[in-house]
Amino acid sequence: MNWSLLNVLQNFTYLRYSLGIMMMFNGFPLIFFIRDTLKIGPASSVFTAAFMILALLLMTPTHLFKRLYKPNPILFNLGVGFLFIAFYYFWFINASGKPVADIGNFVFTGAFIVLLLHMPNDIRDTLLIMIFLVSLFANLTLVYSLLTDPNWTPGMRAAVNFSNEEAQPGGNPHITARNGVICLVSAMVLLSQTKGVLTKIFLFFCALFSIGVVILSLAKSSYLGIGLMIGAYLIFKFKSRNILTAIGGLFKFSNLLILVAILIGINYFLSRYGDIYYLVMGYWDVFENRIMDVIFTSTGLRLTETADVDHSAMGRVSGFGTFVETFYSWHAFLGRGYKYEYLDVPILESFVNHGIIGFIFFAAFNIFLFIFAIREVKRSTNTLSTFLAYFFISMSILLATGGRPYDVTFWFPYAVMIRFLGINYSSEPHPAPEEKQLSPAI
Numbered sequence: 001m002n003w004s005l006l007n008v009l010q011n012f013t014y015l016r017y018s019l020g021i022m023m024m025f026n027g028f029p030l031i032f033f034i035r036d037t038l039k040i041g042p043a044s045s046v047f048t049a050a051f052m053i054l055a056l057l058l059m060t061p062t063h064l065f066k067r068l069y070k071p072n073p074i075l076f077n078l079g080v081g082f083l084f085i086a087f088y089y090f091w092f093i094n095a096s097g098k099p100v101a102d103i104g105n106f107v108f109t110g111a112f113i114v115l116l117l118h119m120p121n122d123i124r125d126t127l128l129i130m131i132f133l134v135s136l137f138a139n140l141t142l143v144y145s146l147l148t149d150p151n152w153t154p155g156m157r158a159a160v161n162f163s164n165e166e167a168q169p170g171g172n173p174h175i176t177a178r179n180g181v182i183c184l185v186s187a188m189v190l191l192s193q194t195k196g197v198l199t200k201i202f203l204f205f206c207a208l209f210s211i212g213v214v215i216l217s218l219a220k221s222s223y224l225g226i227g228l229m230i231g232a233y234l235i236f237k238f239k240s241r242n243i244l245t246a247i248g249g250l251f252k253f254s255n256l257l258i259l260v261a262i263l264i265g266i267n268y269f270l271s272r273y274g275d276i277y278y279l280v281m282g283y284w285d286v287f288e289n290r291i292m293d294v295i296f297t298s299t300g301l302r303l304t305e306t307a308d309v310d311h312s313a314m315g316r317v318s319g320f321g322t323f324v325e326t327f328y329s330w331h332a333f334l335g336r337g338y339k340y341e342y343l344d345v346p347i348l349e350s351f352v353n354h355g356i357i358g359f360i361f362f363a364a365f366n367i368f369l370f371i372f373a374i375r376e377v378k379r380s381t382n383t384l385s386t387f388l389a390y391f392f393i394s395m396s397i398l399l400a401t402g403g404r405p406y407d408v409t410f411w412f413p414y415a416v417m418i419r420f421l422g423i424n425y426s427s428e429p430h431p432a433p434e435e436k437q438l439s440p441a442i
Contacts, residue, residue: 001129001190001193001194001196001199001203002125002129003199005125005126005129006129011126014123014126014127015126015130016058016059017058017059017061017119017123017126017127018123018126018127018129018130018131019055019058019130019134020054020055020056020057020058020059020115021055021059021116021119021127021130021416022127022130022131022134023051023052023054023055023058023134024052024055024056024059024108024112024412024415025131025412025413025416026131026134026135026138026178026179026182026412026413027051027052027055028172028175028409029135029138029141029142029160029175029176029179030051030134030137030138030141031047031048031051032145032160032162032171032172032175033138033141033142033144033145033160034047034051035047035048036145036160036161036162036171037141037144037145037148037160043162045101045104049104049108052108056108056111056112056115059112059115059116059118059119060115061115061118061119063118064118067118068117068118069117069118069119069120069121069419070423071116071117071418071419071423072372072417072418072419072421072422072423074368074422075365075368075369075372075417075418075421075422076418078361078364078365078368079365079411079414079415079418080113081361081365082350082358082361082362082365082405083106083109083110083411085354085357085358085361086106086338086354086358086405086406087106089335089337089338089353089354089358090102090106090338093334093335093337093338094337094338094339095337095340096337096338096339096340102339102406105406105408105411108408109408109411109412109415112412112415113415113418113419116415116416116418116419117419119419121420121423124382124383124384124385124420125383125384127384128186128189128190128383128384128387129190131182131186131387132183132186132187132190132206135179135180135182135183135186135210136183136187136206136209136210138179138183139179139180139183139209139210139213141160142158142159142160142176142179142213145160145161146158149161157173157216157217157218157219158173158176158213158216158217158218159171159172159173159175159176159217160172160176173217173218173219174217174219174221174222174402175409176213176216176217176219177213177214177217177219177221177222178219178222178395178409179213180210180211180213180214180217180222181210181214181222181225181226181391181394181395182391183206183207183209183210183213184207184210184211184214184226185229185387185390185391185394186387187203187204187206187207187210188203188207189383189386189387189390190203190383191203191204191207193383197257197258197261200258201258201261201262201265204258204262205262205265211226214226220401221397221398221401221402222394224397224401225393225394225395225396225397225398226394228393228394228396228397229390229393229394232373232374232377232390232393233377233390236374236377236378237377237378237380320343320345320348322341322343322352323343323345323348323351323352326351326352327351331352331355332351332355332356333355333356334354334355334357335351335352335353335354335355335358336352336353337353338353338354339353339404339406340352340353341353342404344401344402344403345399345400345401345402346362346398346399346402346403346404346405346407346410347359347362347363347366347399347400347405349404349405350362350363350405353405362405365414366396366399369392369396369414369417369421370392370393370396372389372417372421372422373388373389373390373392373393373421374389374393375422376388376389376421376422377389377390377393384420385420385421385422385423388416388417388420388421389421391413392413392417392421395410395413398410
């Protein structure tokens with residue numbers, strides 16, 4: 001982790017760009033903290049829109065529309081193609097209405113993609129550090145929000161309570177969990193590239209803290225996403241000889257210092273805050289029970305005596321029936337229309353609402369994303385691409401477990417992946433630091 005990149009005087013432009021990208025990529029935890037915890041600004045979508053406008057302004061370069069950088073062409077064509085299909089359906093094959101919020105989502109997503117095409121490749125190191133620091137700050141704001149929330153008690157799902165009327169009670173724990181995953185993955189990627197002892201210790205404890213946040217959120221999709229990331233690492237990256245290398249590396253003086261510091265830190269934490277450990281284990285037991293409920297709901301197989309129907313899983317099961325009904329009807333060609341049916345399974349909803357063409361674009365886009373992600377896991381070409389690869393693997397579970405194919409919580413990360421994942425950086429020039437802002441487009 002290169003702390004010198006945080007020098008505002010020397011790296012102001014890239015820091016400005018990176019902050020703007022991060023505010024779009026994962027800005028909702030900050031929005032909820034400022035709006036709902038600190039009570040700054042109106043508790044409505046107006047504040048969210050203002051926040052995103054500020055993010056886009058931070059990303060706006062001085063060479064607007066004069067110098068563009070190459071995205072991943074396959075992801076760009078498929079992703080933008082699906083967005084055009086969705087936008088066409090929004091205007092012409094739409095029985096659900098045309099709310100301003102949907103228009104705003106299309107505008108912000110399009111503007112974000114356009115501005116990302118102006119971001120130079122060598123922003124990647126600054127951007128990953130900004131992603132890590134902002135997500136860590138968001139984790140800390142969550143703790144503050146919970147401590148100052150009189151309605152939250154240990155055992156409840158961790159999330160910021162919304163202050164606007166008619167909002168869902170208990171906030172959105174999936175946003176909490178996603179931020180925890182982002183902080184976890186970025187910390188681990190930076191840890192693998194860091195040599196300083198103190199920085200390694202700091203990143204390790206940030207990763208542990210992020211795991212705690214994910215557990216407290218009780219978001220099953222994030223639990224499963226972390227499992228997918230670990231599985232991808234073990235299958236495509238881990239080698240048996242790494243064990244011997246790791247054991248030999250422990251006897252290095254610097255690594256021994258790190259290990260001793262970590263063990264002392266964990267022992268101090270458990271001796272002073274032992275109740276938190278048992279609280280986290282209690283959350284894990286709740287997660288296990290919910291997984292048993294999902295299995296019982298989906299298959300009818302009762303693996304435990306306490307297993308019961310999971311209503312969210314039941315909704316997805318019924319949504320699959322809608323998919324089958326559409327598949328064997330004339331709607332399979334053109335779909336039923338924009339946002340016709342909420343299935344809570346984005347990959348199936350793309351077919352039900354947009355027919356075979358919309359499904360092909362959306363499914364192919366995610367398939368190629370998966371291919372580029374796995375290739376990056378194997379090669380580890382640079383830290384930003386590695387982070388995006390693991391993060392996509394973790395969020396891919398949502399394609400079958402929650403959300404809609406139009407959600408900005410999908411498309412803002414998708415936009416960053418379109419721009420930076422699967423890009424060949426080998427041909428990029430390496431200008432002197434004072435000439436960095438004038439590097440030619442590729």
